[in-house]
């Protein structure tokens with residue numbers, strides 16, 4: 001049974017978020033078959049929520065320099081092949097396929113606005129102030145603005161491993177940030193406040209269980225958590241255990257650096 005626009009709108013409404021703005025992370029495949037695909041999901045989101053933003057990150061602009069600051073969770077000089085393939089950031093560059101097709105579909109709408117970070121851009125509809133708030137020194141400012149407006153995170157068939165807002169909460173908790181570099185038409189730009197790794201983020205789920213609203217749409221488990229509550233939960237967890245939410249992959253440079261330098 002294909003999922004239709006009305007099923008999506010019914011599911012989103014069942015979360016009872018009112019007109020609060022949302023940041024969406026998504027897997028189109030998780031719904032099963034959707035009549036009209038990503039366009040239908042985006043259309044249903046916009047029919048339900050006044051403001052919608054999504055990350056439209058562009059990792060293919062990234063460069064690895066030969067040298068740089070210490071304790072930066074990067075192997076300098078290791079990116080020769082990747083550097084050769086790096087592309088200049090342009091405002092029309094498609095979102096990385098890792099983000100899923102839904103953010104890219106949102107970005108391509110004529111009334112969408114996109115922020116200008118060469119790696120960590122966000123696209124939004126009816127969220128101009130949030131989108132405009134981003135800067136190189138505050139890449140996750142759009143999430144902070146959404147939180148001020150009592151915004152919510154919406155996870156469509158994905159879990160907290162892709163929940164970008166947790167990166168912002170980690171920064172609020174004082175966790176180490178890194179530096180990365182991007183290729184732009186104006187030259188190589190330094191991108192400070194690069195976040196840690198998100199592989200361990202779903203460990204926050206039990207802390208949020210009481211505050212999580214959920215609904216199954218098609219075959220997609222859909223969850224919503226208020227941003228302010230998410231921030232509080234992440235900060236509390238890291239205060240209690242400075243190594244919380246790190247991943248267990250032995251070769252994870254960012255998680256290992258945080259363990260080493262804390």
Ligand SMILES: [Zn+2]
Nearest residue numbers: 197247252255
């Ligand atoms: Zn990790």
